[in-house]
Amino acid sequence: MHQTDSDDTASAVPGYRDLPAVDRLIQQVKAQNDSETLPHDLLLWAARTELESVRAIIRSSQNADADDRSPPDISLTTLADAVQARLMRLLQPGLRPVINATGVIIQTNLGRAPLSQAALDAMHAMGTGYSNLEYNLEAGERGSRYVHLTGLLCRLTGAESAMVVNNNAAAIYLVLSALAQGREVIVSRGQAVEIGGGFRIPDVLRQSGATLVEVGTTNRTYAQDYAAAITDETAFLLRVHTSNFRLMGFVHETSLPELAAIGHAYEIPLLDDLGSGTLLATTPYGLAAEPTVQESIATGADLVTFSGDKLLGGPQAGLIVGRTDLLIRLRRHPLARALRVDKITIAGLEATLQSYLRGKAHEELPVWRMIAFTPESLYERANALHQRLQQHAIQAAIVSCESTIGGGSLPGATLPSLGLSLAPTPTLSVDTLAHMLRTGMPALVGRISEDRLLLDLRTVLPEQDELISLRLCEALAAPSHID
Numbered sequence: 001m002h003q004t005d006s007d008d009t010a011s012a013v014p015g016y017r018d019l020p021a022v023d024r025l026i027q028q029v030k031a032q033n034d035s036e037t038l039p040h041d042l043l044l045w046a047a048r049t050e051l052e053s054v055r056a057i058i059r060s061s062q063n064a065d066a067d068d069r070s071p072p073d074i075s076l077t078t079l080a081d082a083v084q085a086r087l088m089r090l091l092q093p094g095l096r097p098v099i100n101a102t103g104v105i106i107q108t109n110l111g112r113a114p115l116s117q118a119a120l121d122a123m124h125a126m127g128t129g130y131s132n133l134e135y136n137l138e139a140g141e142r143g144s145r146y147v148h149l150t151g152l153l154c155r156l157t158g159a160e161s162a163m164v165v166n167n168n169a170a171a172i173y174l175v176l177s178a179l180a181q182g183r184e185v186i187v188s189r190g191q192a193v194e195i196g197g198g199f200r201i202p203d204v205l206r207q208s209g210a211t212l213v214e215v216g217t218t219n220r221t222y223a224q225d226y227a228a229a230i231t232d233e234t235a236f237l238l239r240v241h242t243s244n245f246r247l248m249g250f251v252h253e254t255s256l257p258e259l260a261a262i263g264h265a266y267e268i269p270l271l272d273d274l275g276s277g278t279l280l281a282t283t284p285y286g287l288a289a290e291p292t293v294q295e296s297i298a299t300g301a302d303l304v305t306f307s308g309d310k311l312l313g314g315p316q317a318g319l320i321v322g323r324t325d326l327l328i329r330l331r332r333h334p335l336a337r338a339l340r341v342d343k344i345t346i347a348g349l350e351a352t353l354q355s356y357l358r359g360k361a362h363e364e365l366p367v368w369r370m371i372a373f374t375p376e377s378l379y380e381r382a383n384a385l386h387q388r389l390q391q392h393a394i395q396a397a398i399v400s401c402e403s404t405i406g407g408g409s410l411p412g413a414t415l416p417s418l419g420l421s422l423a424p425t426p427t428l429s430v431d432t433l434a435h436m437l438r439t440g441m442p443a444l445v446g447r448i449s450e451d452r453l454l455l456d457l458r459t460v461l462p463e464q465d466e467l468i469s470l471r472l473c474e475a476l477a478a479p480s481h482i483d
Helices: 022-032 040-063 076-091 117-127 147-157 169-179 201-208 223-229 256-266 293-299 324-332 335-341 344-355 366-372 374-393 431-440 462-476
Strands: 097-099 104-105 161-165 185-189 194-196 211-215 234-240 270-275 304-308 320-321 397-406 409-422 444-446 447-449 453-455
Touching: 022 040, 022 076, 040 076, 076 431, 097 344, 097 462, 104 366, 117 344, 147 185, 147 293, 147 320, 147 344, 161 324, 161 344, 169 201, 169 234, 169 320, 169 324, 169 335, 185 201, 185 223, 185 324, 194 453, 201 211, 201 324, 211 223, 211 234, 223 256, 234 256, 256 270, 256 293, 270 293, 293 304, 293 320, 304 409, 304 447, 320 324, 324 335, 335 344, 374 397, 374 409, 431 447, 444 462
Parallel strands: 097 444, 104 397, 185 211, 185 234, 234 270, 270 304
Antiparallel strands: 161 320, 304 320, 397 409, 409 453, 447 453
């Protein structure tokens, strides 16, 4: 092993004295790489951090048994390369574009809903300069950020008023904190659920200062259960749409019309948490019926909360629509400022909602484009990709598969899809291939099934097909990787 200026033998474990001085290492980094433009304090941090990392390895090597020693390479050039790599990791964005070929449309780990071009353009326009976020251009005085979305949401949902916060968990928390603190909220025991990421309805109620009153049983709750639990302390009847699981078999759930009738009879507001929320009917796309926001408002819900970045297909946000008097109280609550959205989110959400208003959501919003892909269009794309790969001697098969909606929406519902299946080669395992694809630029993420890598095309936009072809060629077209 190469040592720095030392008389140690190649088999000896290097010591701390064999390491170069920090200044010398920095000069070597500058000599090997174009690092002249980086601030000295950044180079100093990277060099010191790398040397400390090597010292830890040396300590470990010296404490290990003789046969287990793995002494580090502390040559000046190797250390300089390690410092440069550390700098590159720091300076490169942590968030990277990913092509989602997993078959999960609203893939939470991959950022949920991809945005439409109109939303991206609007967000870019608002991010590159000033805007009338809280300024009334007509009156020439301070305005409200809520006005930009209220009219659109009311027109689309039939609600009297609306506001937007930073996610649906925040929407529920704001409603309960502002309108139910110190009072009771009645919910079916079967709906006191964990929605995801440790977000549990009972915990949110407790944190907001409201008291949870569970009625019925896990699988069966009747209208009379709610009515019997109402007291002078009842602030809300709460329905939580179980959007990420289904109860089947011996079950009974009180319908929204029944809950609305009870609420109105006792003058108790009904809060309907739809979770993912949708403005489009799902049955025309071969999916089970999902309650729409419009239906909830028309049925008599006083407040409805739902997400902006799931089935709505926009940026992350929590939307609250319903009665004007309740929305006024929400806007005036101190938490509203802590949970408010910024100009970029408002711009993207406004453009997304306008797609619905124009009747173009299924054409413009990526989530609905993916849901609407036909088997014929998927086969045409799969076949074209297959032919391109064959031209580069890459073996792949067109296979049928099932896609899911994801994001806590329509549990158990699947859509028939098509994809490309890649088998391991004599020199490349499926795990290695998957790693190569997801660590490249752009990252390409599929799913492994039966020792084959499957790339489901339903969750890939047609304009990304060429990138898939390029990434597969980079990984597989080398002679040693060809089947």
